[in-house]
Amino acid sequence: MNNRHPSYTPVDSTVTRRFPVREVVLFAALLVAVLGVYAIMGAAYSTRMLVEAACYAILALGLTIQWGYAGQFNAGVMGFVALGGFCAMLFSVPVNDAFWGTELPGELGRVLLYGLAAIVLVIGVSKLDRFGMPKLLRTVLAVALAVVLYLVVISMLREVTSEIQSRAGFVGGFGLPPWTGWIVGGALAGGVGYFIGHICLGLRSDYLAIATLGIAEIIKAFLKNSDWLTRGTATVSPLPWPTPGPSALGFTLSRAIYLSLTAVIIAVIFFLLHRAYHAPWGRMIRAIRDNEVSAAAMGKDINKRRLEIFVLGCILMGLGGGVLGTFNSLFDPQGYLPLNHTFLVLVMVILGGPGNNLGTLFGAVAVYIIWIMSEPLALFIMQLVASLGEGAGWQMPTNLESRALQARVLVIGMLITIVLRFAPRGLLPENIKSHG
């Protein structure tokens, strides 16, 4: 019995048609909170907060289908978000003539072709046992060849990239509309998700968490240190918007238009997910989550379905990361933090209700408002404590602001553990229909 998902409790089918009191109350409270923020912080600030909350909602929907629908835990949302942001940057930033006007693109392309050829060669050698070569010899040969070719290609790549960096700054973008970057970002995130999922999904569920945590740090390290591709710590800005920018319409109106764009994206995703959840496919996914053995006994291909749902979630995260990156109008690889882009999303999902799309949307907006408002609040409390402490003759540390930020780390951690213990099904639990 221990194999059941924590959110699994059979619900009588007669109560599913009830009036959604809980939903109405929670969303009304959310509306009041949003209006309160508008009244206090002003329209431009609040609209920005709403757009960011909407971007996080896309990420949270991606995580809710992984964790809520299928019980897979992705601890590296940050990596997929960063990939999406990177693609949005790469596709939308204007073309850099200092790079494209020289012979450098050809050089780079040549090295990449060499890399491709090296991969083909190594794969070819690793198949040599089919032609009667002893397996041990083949393995030794393939590994040795891979090491040597890797060193050759990586040295050439280092040469070209340092040349690009010194002569052109960085590669620059493609000058295409941002939505192309969002789509490619989603596809790229999905590709990375396929790679990870293919390796880990047949094994213990913990391994997926470890591997995603690792790939997120690797993606961040890559984006941070590839100055030739992303300008690294120097950051890239501004990223053009697909909608009219603030310079044309002013902050509030332009952000409101961007908000409606994200709202449309969320509506489309929400509709598709809703259909998928209630389709036979969704039932199958939940059956696998709740009882893997019996689902396998019914002839379902468990690993394939798991891979599907994991990749789908990663695609949504890449897409959301792209939308978020474009909105911020700044690509800063160091700005991607596990706390802001992994654990915040996790809290949104488990607090809102894993497996319940509406709950996830609620969780995303509610948690984001709390998150944004907690920064001035934490600083205020710290200053209050400091002034009290000074009265008592206690020397307060100087870097108050960075420490106030750490208080938020603590709060997020506490939220996760408390929700898991006392409300494992979230505020808006998944509504599980039982069929007779």
Added chain:
Amino acid sequence: MNELVFFINNVLIAGSVTGSIYAIGAIGVTLIFSIMRFAHFAHADMMTFGAFMVLLLTTAFPALGPAIGVPTALIMLPLAMLLTALLAVGIDKAFYKPLRAHGVKPIVLVIGSLGVTLMLQGLIRLFAGTSGQSLYVDDRKEILRIALPFEGARAPIVVTEPQLYLFVITIVCVVALALFLNRSRLGKAMRAMSDNPELAQASGINTNTIVAVTWVIAGGLAAIAGTLLSLDVTFKPDLSFFLLLPIFAAAIVGGVGHPYGAIAGGFVVGFAETLAVFNWNVLLRPFQDSFPAWLELPSNLAFVGTEYKIVVPFFILVAILVWRPTGLFKGKVI
């Protein structure tokens, strides 16, 4: 000859240092894995906590070490181990035990441990700030230079004092753990429980005690690993996410639930890291004359730059999961 010394300094010694630290960390992770069946993500922050306790105690009594002749941090280590062990047992009582009693899936415990890791991180950084600090408050880091008795070897082999302590402590830990697991009643009960919890419980083993003992050992080892790491470089409060991956990779490489495997895995990962960032050009340069003329070695022949070090444990993890998911020494839990 100098190139060889350079190799020894940068690969053999550095690899053994990181390898020992990963090994001690991975033992804790693998013990928790085998008793409680979940990946404990808060382990790296328990390491940081242990090191932080040492830092606090050392700043409180900086004069103790010079009076005896060993670094103060090492004298404070047993106390910090005790505190970290207490913390580990407390965390289990407060956060993991209710979840276990609820009969949740292991993956929910993993998420719970991520919550714990954030709480620890928040607390540590709230008090310690985010900048690095040296554990050598009042004493000086001794550096031993061993000159080689060979012709032409001008560069000496360099070993620092904390590295020597590290090797000694690692060996002591491993021997003590082996004795504990093989000879003592409690250790045998632990192994029984890791093999089959229900059977162990049925044969009269108090599983609650075993869980508590596991946390004490894991906490103590985490404090050791964290302190040794901070002694070798500096105490940094935000290392945890970079430590987690190598430690888990080490535990999985050795076979999850297999303490000796974790030690081997730790050294595999540690040496792989140092070998991957080592610039092989240094070793090949003396033979440059015997190479054909068209072959010109690039000046940087490292597999990955130091900034991409984290790729190495990940690659090892992926390779082991693809080819041998049970680990080098058949792990028990899969």
